[in-house]
Structures are given as structure tokens and as C-alpha cells.
Amino acid sequence: MKAVVYDSPKNFTVREIPTPEPKEGEVLIKIELAGICGTDLHIHEGNFLAEFPLIPGHEMVGIVSSVGKGVTDFKSGDRVTVNPVVSCGDCEFCREGSPILCHNRKGLGTNWPGSFAEYMIATQDLVFKVGNLTPEQAVFAEPAACAMHGIETLGMKPGSTALVFGAGPTGQILAQLIAKSGAAHVTVAASTKFKLDVAKNLGADAIYVMDRSNVKKSFEDLKAMRPEGYDYVIEATGNMDIAEICVPLTRSGGTMMVYGVGETTDTFPINAFDVFHREITIKGSFAEIDTFPSTISALQSGRIKTDGLISHRFSLEEYGKALETLRSDKTAHKVVITF
Numbered sequence: 001m002k003a004v005v006y007d008s009p010k011n012f013t014v015r016e017i018p019t020p021e022p023k024e025g026e027v028l029i030k031i032e033l034a035g036i037c038g039t040d041l042h043i044h045e046g047n048f049l050a051e052f053p054l055i056p057g058h059e060m061v062g063i064v065s066s067v068g069k070g071v072t073d074f075k076s077g078d079r080v081t082v083n084p085v086v087s088c089g090d091c092e093f094c095r096e097g098s099p100i101l102c103h104n105r106k107g108l109g110t111n112w113p114g115s116f117a118e119y120m121i122a123t124q125d126l127v128f129k130v131g132n133l134t135p136e137q138a139v140f141a142e143p144a145a146c147a148m149h150g151i152e153t154l155g156m157k158p159g160s161t162a163l164v165f166g167a168g169p170t171g172q173i174l175a176q177l178i179a180k181s182g183a184a185h186v187t188v189a190a191s192t193k194f195k196l197d198v199a200k201n202l203g204a205d206a207i208y209v210m211d212r213s214n215v216k217k218s219f220e221d222l223k224a225m226r227p228e229g230y231d232y233v234i235e236a237t238g239n240m241d242i243a244e245i246c247v248p249l250t251r252s253g254g255t256m257m258v259y260g261v262g263e264t265t266d267t268f269p270i271n272a273f274d275v276f277h278r279e280i281t282i283k284g285s286f287a288e289i290d291t292f293p294s295t296i297s298a299l300q301s302g303r304i305k306t307d308g309l310i311s312h313r314f315s316l317e318e319y320g321k322a323l324e325t326l327r328s329d330k331t332a333h334k335v336v337i338t339f
């Protein structure tokens with residue numbers, strides 16, 4: 001089969017390798033569509049816990065090709081997606097019911113073979129049927145599952161107001177889920193107008209086009225739009241200048257959530273007295289681990305909409321071009337690899 005194989009950071013080729021055989025409890029999936037995400041840019045650089053050699057790719061939909069011994073829930077022809085996050089089940093966090101914090105967590109496409117290949121293997125506990133979803137919808141199962149986990153983390157009070165910085169695919173889906181989880185008003189702020197138009201179409205109440213080179217002005221404008229502040233402010237860009245204005249824009253008693261992926265060394269200043277005096281909560285939400293079933297249901301019912309999010313399609317051979325498009329093309333939203 002053909003696969004994107006990294007031998008070391010930044011050093012990959014698209015080459016022919018043996019197609020894996022499913023062992024006991026494993027499912028072999030023929031990939032139909034695989035999404036590229038900002039994390040893949042970090043992995044390209046060798047960050048985000050990447051281990052090499054590596055086949056990247058953690059957002060996918062495909063058709064079951066064959067199954068190993070003992071697999072009874074799947075048969076060839078089933079359209080499925082895969083939860084790429086693997087927990088050990090044995091460490092203190094797994095045992096206390098928080099597998100997302102697992103000490104021995106692994107990720108398909110990060111430190112196990114992922115989906116930028118014609119075929120991939122997953123153990124059956126990570127595989128989910130997508131029913132009547134189209135490949136174009138089902139390819140969003142993983143980013144949407146991350147947004148669903150974000151909703152759980154947020155623990156939002158109905159009737160609240162929210163401000164989401166960032167209109168990338170997971171930011172968009174998170175904003176939708178916030179709006180549909182009983183928020184009174186959701187504002188999405190981002191630097192790309194066309195992404196904000198999609199956000200508006202998908203359910204944001206207000207949008208704000210920000211100039212990332214002038215975050216101070218964005219702060220003043222967003223403050224003027226809601227002088228008392230927003231009950232929930234979500235940082236979904238990974239940009240520390242934006243992270244810095246989140247607590248000041250949070251309403252007293254409200255919550256800031258760090259949801260965007262920054263660099264491992266990124267920091268941002270917080271006024272401790274302000275957090276103390278106005279009783280601000282700061283939370284983090286990372287990835288997903290057990291939200292695939294609820295997410296697939298929400299995609300099937302149309303509660304999560306992904307219309308208009310896929311902007312670019314490339315073949316596996318064009319992986320380098322696809323990465324470059326995501327990195328630097330202002331018209332890129334969700335970039336997918338087609339097979």
C-alpha cells in the first residue's frame with residue numbers, strides 16, 4: 001500500500017510499504033478520506049509527542065476491509081471511523097475514570113501508525129460505525145469529538161454568553177455545540193472573514209473580524225460589544241497574544257478555557273489579583289477519549305453541521321502540498337486527503 005512515512009521530523013516520503021494484516025481483535029480499514037489538522041503541522045516539526053518513524057493522520061473515515069480473529073462487531077463493507085487516542089486502562093488516572101489524563105496515552109498518527117495511508121489497522125475498541133453519514137461528514141468525527149469533550153470540560157450554565165477565538169474546524173464545531181447547549185449568545189472572533197461567514201451560517205450569533213497584528217484593538221472592540229464580559233471565553237487559536245486578552249474579557253465569575261494547540265513552551269500573562277477578585281476559573285481541554293458515540297449521534301441528527309468546512313482536497317502523493325496549503329493558504333479551512 002502507499003503511505004506517508006516520516007523517517008524523522010520534516011523528513012517524509014510517500015512510498016510503497018506492506019499492507020498490514022489484522023491480528024486478533026484488530027480491524028483493517030481502507031481509508032476513504034483523511035483530514036489534516038493543525039496538529040499534523042506540529043507533528044511535521046517533531047512536536048506534539050511524535051515518535052518516528054511515523055505514518056501520521058488521526059482524522060479519518062474508511063471501509064472495513066477485513067477483520068482479525070475474535071472481531072464480531074464489524075464486517076467488511078462497514079463504513080467506520082477510528083478514535084485515535086489510546087489509553088492504557090491501568091495507570092492511576094485510567095483507574096479513577098479519567099483516561100484522557102492517562103500516563104501511557106498513545107495516539108494513532110502521533111506515535112502509532114495513522115491514516116495517511118491506503119489502509120490502517122485499529123483495535124476493535126477504537127472503531128465506530130458511522131451509519132448513514134457521508135465520508136465528508138464522518139471525516140469530522142475526531143475533531144467534533146474533541147469539541148464534544150470541550151463542551152464536557154466547559155460545564156456550561158444555560159443562558160450564558162460565550163466568546164470563541166478561532167474559527168478553524170474544531171473552533172467552529174465547539175461554537176455550534178455551545179450555541180446548541182443552551183447558551184444565550186455566542187460570538188466567534190477570528191482573522192479570516194470567510195471562516196466567520198461559515199461560523200455565522202452554522203449558528204454563531206455574532207462574528208468579529210480581528211486583526212491579529214493589533215490584538216489591543218480587538219480587545220477594545222470585543223469589550224465594547226459586551227462591556228460586562230463573556231461568561232465563557234474560549235481560546236481556540238493557540239496564539240498567546242489572544243490568550244492574554246481572554247481573562248480580561250471574561251465576565252466576573254466566568255471561565256476561560258484553553259482549547260487551541262500552542263507550542264509546548266508557550267506562556268501568557270494573567271493578572272492574579274483579577275482572577276482572585278473576580279473569581280475567574282481557568283480550564284484546559286485536550287483532545288477526546290470517550291466522546292465518539294455522542295459525537296457520531298450529533299453528526300447523524302444534524303446537531304453538528306460541517307457543511308462548507310472542507311475547502312481543499314489532495315491526493316496522498318500531494319501530502320507535502322496539502323500541509324503547505326494548511327500552513328500558509330489563507331483560503332484553507334479543512335484540508336482533506338482523498339483516496
Ligand SMILES: [Zn+2]
Nearest residue numbers: 037038039059
Ligand atoms: Zn486533529
Ligand SMILES: [Zn+2]
Nearest residue numbers: 088091094102
Ligand atoms: Zn492509563
